[in-house]
Amino acid sequence: MNEALLARYEATLQGLARKDRLRRLAPRAGLDFSSNDYLGLAACKRLGDAVAAAIARGTPVGATGSRLLRGNAPEHEELEAHAAAFFGAERALFFGGGYIANFAILTALPQKGDLLVLDELAHASMHEGARAGRAEFVLAAHNDVDAIEDQIARWRAEGGVGRVWIAVESLYSMDGDRAPLESLVALADRHEAFIIVDEAHATGVWGPDGRGLAVDFEGRDNILALHTCGKALGAAGALVTGPRTMCDYLVNRSRPFIYATAPSPLMAVAAREALAILSDEPERRLRLHEIIAFAGRQLAERLGTAPSGSQIQPIIIGDNRRTMAVAAALQARGFDIRGIRPPTVPEGTSRLRISLTLNVDKAAISAMIDALVEALAQNDQR
Helix, strand or coil, X not given: CCCHHHHHHHHHHHHHHHCCCCCCCCCCCCEXXXXXXXXXXXXXXXXXXXXXXXXXXXXXXXXXXXXXXXXXXXXXXXXXXXXXXXXXXXXXXXXXXXXXXXXXXXXXXXXXXXXXXXECCCCHHHHHHHHHCCCEEEEECCCCHHHHHHHHHHHHHCCCCCCEEEEEECECCCCCCECCHXXXXXXXXXXXXXXXXXXXXXXXXXXXXXXXXXXXXXXXXXXXXXXXXXXCCCCCCEEEEECHHHHHHHHHHCHHHHCXXXXXXXXXXXXXXXXXXXXXXXXXXXXXXXXXXXXXXXXXXXXXXXXXXXXXXXXXXXXHHHHHHHXXXXXXXXXXXXXXXXXXXXXXXXXXXXXXXCCCCHHHHHHHHHHHHHHHHHHHCC
16 A cells, blocks of 8 residues: 555654544443443443334334435434423434534534534534534634624624524533523513523423423523433434424435434334433432532532532543553553543643443542542652
8 A cells, every 4th residue: 555645644643643642442440430331321221122112013224315304203203202292392303423513403404604603612524514514603712692792793793684592511421510590581582583492401400301401491492402422311313393393394404414424223112211211210320410519618628629519520630641651551550531622622632531431330439539639749740
C-alpha cells in the first residue's frame, strides 16, 4: 500500500498524542464511575425479561427498513404513544439515538432566515446540527439568559425577521449543572421563540417520575424536548417529544429520520418497559439522590470541591497529561473513571467526569474518594 495515502492521518494522530489528546478504546473494568446507567437499568432483570418476552412472541430483532417503508413496527408506535402520555407532550417520535435526533431536529426545523441561539456548552450533536442546518446560528455564554437575549436583539436590529430558536441542555453532561429553564421559557415567550431542550441526562433521574427538568413546560406549542433512552433508561435510542405538527414535519422533512433504518423494535420494547419502571420503582431514583448527596458531602469535605448537585460531578484538573495520569491511577485501583479533554470540554478545563449510578454504593464512593485524594496528591508532586 502507498503509505503516503495515510500519511496525513498518521500525522494528525501523532499531533494529538503530543498534546495528550489521543483517544483509545478501553474495555470496561472496575467499579462503574463513568457510565450513564444512572438507575442501573441496563442489566436489570425486568428490562431483560421484557425483551425476552418480546422475542418469544415473535418481535423481530431488526426493523428491516426505514419507518416510512416497512420498518414501522407496532412496538415503535406503542412506545411513542406511551412516551407522549408519560412526558405530557402531544406526540413523541422515536429515533435511533440522541446524537442523530439532535442533528435531525436542528437541520430540519429552524428555517432559512431564522436565528438559532445555542448554549456554548450544549452537546456536540447540537453544534453539528446547527452548522449543517439552514438557519443562521450564534453561540451564547453558558447558562446566560441575558447573553441569549442580547444575541436576539442584535439580530433583530440587523434586520432579522424570522423565527428565533433557543437550544440548551437541561442538565449539562460535562459540568452537571442545570439550565435556568423558567427564565429561558419566559425569554422565549417574550420573543415568540421556540426552545429545544435536550433532557439526555435529566430523563429518568429528575422531575416527577423521572420525567425530566422540563416537565412543567412539556405540552407547550413552543417546546420540543429530547429524551435519550440509552442513559438512565438503560436501553438505546431517543424520543423527541413536542407538538404534533413539529413531529409530523420531522417525519416529512428530516432526512436522518426518512432515510435511516428504523431502530430495533426490541429497543422500543425495552424503552417502554424502562418508562414503566420509572413509575413503578421510584425507590431507584430516591436511592440515587441519596448517593448524589452523600458523594457531594464527601467531595466537599475531602477535596473542597463544590458539589454539582447532580449525578455528574466534574473534577477540574486543567492539564491534559495530569488529568490522564490521575485517571490511570484510579483505574489501576479498580475505579473506572475517565479523563475528559478538549475538544469535548474547553481548553484548560480537562477533567475527571465522575458519574454516580446505582451500580455502586456509598462504601464504594468513599473508597473512590480516598483513592482520588491520593492520586491527586501523587500527581501534583511530579
